[in-house]
Amino acid sequence: MSSLSAEASRPLKITIGGVRGVVGETLTPDLLVNFSQAFGTWVGGGRVLISRDTRPSGRMVAHCVTSGLIATGCEVVDLGICPTAALQLAVRQSEAVGGIAITAGHNNARWNALKFCRDDGIYLNPRQAQELLNVYHQREFAKAPWNKLAPVGRDDAAGERHLEAVREQLDVDAIRAAGLKIAVDCTNGACSRFTPRFLADLGCEVVAINDDPELPFPHEPRPTPPNLSQLRALVSAAEADAGFAHDADGDRLGIVTEAGEAPGEEYTLCLAAEMVLGRGDPGPVVTNLSTSMAVEDVASKYGREVIRTGVGQVFISEAAVDHGAAIAGEGSGGIVFPRINYAHDSIAALGHIVNLMAERDRPISELIAEIPRYTIVKREVVCPPQRAYSALEELRRGIDAPWVTETNLDDGVKLIGEDRWVHIRVSMTEPRIRVIAEAAAEGLAIDLAEEYVRRANRLL
Amino acid sequence: MAGIQSLKIGVSGVRGVVGQSLTPQLVVGFAEAFGTYLDGGVVVIGRDPRPSGEMILNALVGGLLSTGCSVIDIGVCPTPTMQHAVVDLGADGGIAVTASHHPAAWNALKFCREDGIFLNQHQAEELLNVYHQGAFVQRPHDALGRMGHDEGAINRHLTKVLYSADLDAISSLAPKVVIDSVNGAGADCAEGLLQKMGCEVIAINDVPNGRFPREPEPIAENLGQLCEAVREHGADLGLAQDADGDRLAIVSEEGEAIGEEYTLAFACDVMAETRKGPLVTNLSTSRMIDEVGERHGCEVVRSKVGEVNVVETMLAVDAIGGGEGNGGVIDPNLHYCRDNLAAMALILGGMARRGITITEWKRTFRPSAIVKEKLPCSAGMIGRAILALQRHYEGQTLDLTEGVKAFFDGDAWVHARPSNTEPIIRVVAEADDHATARWLADEAVQVAAQAIEG
Numbered sequence: 006m007s008s009l010s011a012e013a014s015r016p017l018k019i020t021i022g023g024v025r026g027v028v029g030e031t032l033t034p035d036l037l038v039n040f041s042q043a044f045g046t047w048v049g050g051g052r053v054l055i056s057r058d059t060r061p062s063g064r065m066v067a068h069c070v071t072s073g074l075i076a077t078g079c080e081v082v083d084l085g086i087c088p089t090a091a092l093q094l095a096v097r098q099s100e101a102v103g104g105i106a107i108t109a110g111h112n113n114a115r116w117n118a119l120k121f122c123r124d125d126g127i128y129l130n131p132r133q134a135q136e137l138l139n140v141y142h143q144r145e146f147a148k149a150p151w152n153k154l155a156p157v158g159r160d161d162a163a164g165e166r167h168l169e170a171v172r173e174q175l176d177v178d179a180i181r182a183a184g185l186k187i188a189v190d191c192t193n194g195a196c197s198r199f200t201p202r203f204l205a206d207l208g209c210e211v212v213a214i215n216d217d218p219e220l221p222f223p224h225e226p227r228p229t230p231p232n233l234s235q236l237r238a239l240v241s242a243a244e245a246d247a248g249f250a251h252d253a254d255g256d257r258l259g260i261v262t263e264a265g266e267a268p269g270e271e272y273t274l275c276l277a278a279e280m281v282l283g284r285g286d287p288g289p290v291v292t293n294l295s296t297s298m299a300v301e302d303v304a305s306k307y308g309r310e311v312i313r314t315g316v317g318q319v320f321i322s323e324a325a326v327d328h329g330a331a332i333a334g335e336g337s338g339g340i341v342f343p344r345i346n347y348a349h350d351s352i353a354a355l356g357h358i359v360n361l362m363a364e365r366d367r368p369i370s371e372l373i374a375e376i377p378r379y380t381i382v383k384r385e386v387v388c389p390p391q392r393a394y395s396a397l398e399e400l401r402r403g404i405d406a407p408w409v410t411e412t413n414l415d416d417g418v419k420l421i422g423e424d425r426w427v428h429i430r431v432s433m434t435e436p437r438i439r440v441i442a443e444a445a446a447e448g449l450a451i452d453l454a455e456e457y458v459r460r461a462n463r464l465l
Numbered sequence: 466m467a468g469i470q471s472l473k474i475g476v477s478g479v480r481g482v483v484g485q486s487l488t489p490q491l492v493v494g495f496a497e498a499f500g501t502y503l504d505g506g507v508v509v510i511g512r513d514p515r516p517s518g519e520m521i522l523n524a525l526v527g528g529l530l531s532t533g534c535s536v537i538d539i540g541v542c543p544t545p546t547m548q549h550a551v552v553d554l555g556a557d558g559g560i561a562v563t564a565s566h567h568p569a570a571w572n573a574l575k576f577c578r579e580d581g582i583f584l585n586q587h588q589a590e591e592l593l594n595v596y597h598q599g600a601f602v603q604r605p606h607d608a609l610g611r612m613g614h615d616e617g618a619i620n621r622h623l624t625k626v627l628y629s630a631d632l633d634a635i636s637s638l639a640p641k642v643v644i645d646s647v648n649g650a651g652a653d654c655a656e657g658l659l660q661k662m663g664c665e666v667i668a669i670n671d672v673p674n675g676r677f678p679r680e681p682e683p684i685a686e687n688l689g690q691l692c693e694a695v696r697e698h699g700a701d702l703g704l705a706q707d708a709d710g711d712r713l714a715i716v717s718e719e720g721e722a723i724g725e726e727y728t729l730a731f732a733c734d735v736m737a738e739t740r741k742g743p744l745v746t747n748l749s750t751s752r753m754i755d756e757v758g759e760r761h762g763c764e765v766v767r768s769k770v771g772e773v774n775v776v777e778t779m780l781a782v783d784a785i786g787g788g789e790g791n792g793g794v795i796d797p798n799l800h801y802c803r804d805n806l807a808a809m810a811l812i813l814g815g816m817a818r819r820g821i822t823i824t825e826w827k828r829t830f831r832p833s834a835i836v837k838e839k840l841p842c843s844a845g846m847i848g849r850a851i852l853a854l855q856r857h858y859e860g861q862t863l864d865l866t867e868g869v870k871a872f873f874d875g876d877a878w879v880h881a882r883p884s885n886t887e888p889i890i891r892v893v894a895e896a897d898d899h900a901t902a903r904w905l906a907d908e909a910v911q912v913a914a915q916a917i918e919g
Binding site: 027028029030033034035037038039041042060061062064065066067068069070071072073075076114115117148149150151152153154156157221 | 497528570
């Protein structure tokens with residue numbers, strides 16, 4: 006049914022989040038050299054760091070990007086395969102004027118993407134991304150003469166420096182003393198060479214699967230419960246204290262309890278916030294409109310405010326800077342630790358949750374049980390790109406629900422009631438409308454989500 | 466105007482000015498076209514040390530991987546090393562990233578096929594058609610090419626040259642050689658080769674960094690520093706490389722740049738010493754090759770100008786040696802490519818066995834003067850200019866294989882032909898003395914110019 010229209014549209018998204026496409030179809034060498042030249046032109050020369058996740062297309066993309074950047078007079082430093090958070094930290098800590106992460110994050114292996122970050126290591130905001138797109142569309146790129154072309158540099162230590170930066174924020178002694186056994190699924194992604202060693206250095210007993218960056222993704226590289234069956238089995242079989250799952254480039258983290266249950270990636274932010282707020286980091290909590298109300302419960306326990314932004318990593322990062330947040334993050338499992346950097350960082354999230362387990366000396370299932378339980382239901386409706394915003398607008402006009410006490414239009418439509426909310430928005434990365442609903446009662450959340458999926462489908 | 470003139474896409478490859486016409490888009494496009502043309506397989510890439518080489522290499526690799534071709538990067542090396550590597554590694558094709566003797570602002574792609582020989586005119590036209598059609602092969606993420614590196618290509622090439630060299634003769638002479646590598650691709654390997662052959666080596670401009678201290682074309686007027694160094698060190702000879710190690714020029718023990726035509730003459734003199742069969746060179750090359758042929762009783766076959774034309778004629782007639790008067794020597798015992806390392810081995814061996822100096826060797830040839838001229842000529846005027854030259858030389862013996870070549874008394878000749886790479890007519894004349902050669906060249910230029918002006 007609806008998948009037809011998705012296939013009919015070309016698999017390419019050029020948005021403020023970067024350029025994302027399918028290799029062998031839309032993500033061509035020509036597109037890649039053009040975008041990297043546009044970025045080189047936009048930053049106006051200088052050092053640009055690049056990194057990639059483990060997708061087999063990463064090399065092809067990296068070569069194209071390198072060529073395009075050199076041609077505009079940029080000095081390329083290649084960090085190789087490492088988490089995007091390591092790239093962002095390296096950009097911020099160096100003289101670099103920007104960075105390009107070659108990763109399609111949680112998308113399957115056919116996809117790849119360029120994510121552009123600026124000199125402070127944060128992704129381009131919408132205005133900056135718009136400027137970049139204008140340069141791209143104008144096609145008048147900077148062209149450095151032959152004697153201004155810089156040789157390509159390498160930096161193999163960025164991943165290690167990132168681990169060190171995370172470690173510095175943790176109570177290593179407490180973790181060591183706890184002697185935890187941790188299972189981890191790296192989805193053969195960018196964290197494969199880093200996380201098992203990181204945990205071992207913290208004194209954990211590590212049981213790792215899918216930690217070979219040469220192998221393909223064993224499942225969709227998205228750490229949501231449907232992709233965690235292997236890890237759940239591993240946690241049970243190994244009698245581990247917890248299991249953690251990365252996405253392909255190390256920004257999102259999924260959790261499995263010692264009972265082998267996958268409570269959902271919404272708990273990643275709550276647990277990390279419990280750790281950070283509990284140890285007294287000052288400032289509010291920043292999250293997006295689609296994230297669980299459980300965040301408010303955790304924040305209020307420590308007397309903190311919650312600031313909600315539109316969905317998108319850059320909104321979280323910029324709001325975290327602007328509000329001096331203690332922690333920021335998304336219900337998708339991507340968490341920002343301002344004391345480390347303003348980047349989504351699944352290794353840091355893992356470290357902090359392990360720290361919490363050690364410090365509280367309690368099973369992770371109990372830590373989760375303390376957080377008020379809501380049911381969050383995530384649905385999506387395939388929608389041709391040309392209909393996305395108009396359909397949303399029509400949907401908004403048709404809404405007349407008695408339970409709604411507040412309507413937020415910062416990013417799509419969010420209807421908020423006392424005990425429930427539903428958020429309907431256009432995906433930044435795929436030709437889809439996303440419907441997220443949450444309520445204390447499971448039936449209510451499902452009904453709410455289904456109702457708005459039906460409404461959207463009817464319009465389309 | 467400068468933008469238009471700074472890009473040449475033709476049968477000899479793609480050449481442009483970095484920062485102007487030779488953009489990453491153009492390079493990935495040609496890489497995808499070549500990958501599509503080969504329909505997968507392994508491609509060897511070598512490059513000269515121009516600073517733009519890395520930008521171009523990366524674009525090539527990106528384009529080739531996307532078409533499913535795997536790449537073996539052999540790094541900075543002479544162009545003939547790349548050609549050897551294609552054969553040695555059993556690859557399906559190769560690309561040399563080099564603008565050869567052109568200034569540092571230029572760079573270029575030269576495409577070679579699985580036998581380590583450059584694409585011929587028909588193959589190059591096929592590649593251009595693929596490029597212009599723009600419908601490139603795009604492989605899915607799990608069928609992309611792989612990337613590899615090979616650090617051993619230069620050593621394998623050197624080993625083959627050493628194996629072919631008369632090491633006993635050269636090392637017993639132990640000549641003192643000054644080598645000027647113009648900071649090009651041949652820098653390290655030429656010095657190493659000469660030392661291994663038993664020469665005393667003084668190297669100048671021997672850092673392969675692509676910062677050319679002189680124009681990289683090894684013609685007499687660019688070799689002042691080398692001539693001086695030969696005199697200063699009292700060397701037996703000087704050797705000048707171009708930027709990508711295919712052409713060679715010689716400076717005598719007196720510090721005289723004897724002209725790049727002598728390189729092939731000497732090398733052919735050596736190859737014909739012991740081998741039986743024809744020699745091949747192009748129509749614009751000195752009659753000294755004919756003298757070599759007479760001396761050793763071998764036929765000389767002339768081809769159109771261009772390395773691939775010489776090579777394909779060599780294959781057709783089973784030649785024992787060949788090359789071009791611009792200093793490009795082809796020793797078929799090694800490979801069908803212009804190779805200045807092979808030329809060094811041949812010439813040093815021949816000199817040692819003969820027990821003569823460069824000047825003495827030069828004097829074994831009848832005195833010869835060559836004058837090379839060029840004349841701007843738009844593409845539309847070339848036919849008219851060539852026809853006027855044909856009419857003008859009516860009554861002389863003519864060779865019309867490529868443009869017009871006219872022969873005169875005293876074995877003088879003039880050859881006028883349209884360039885393969887630029888909108889010009891090239892004129893080469895040879896006679897016993899400079900004045901006659903100059904007069905012949907000027908006459909041809911004048912006739913062509915009058916025809917163009919109408």
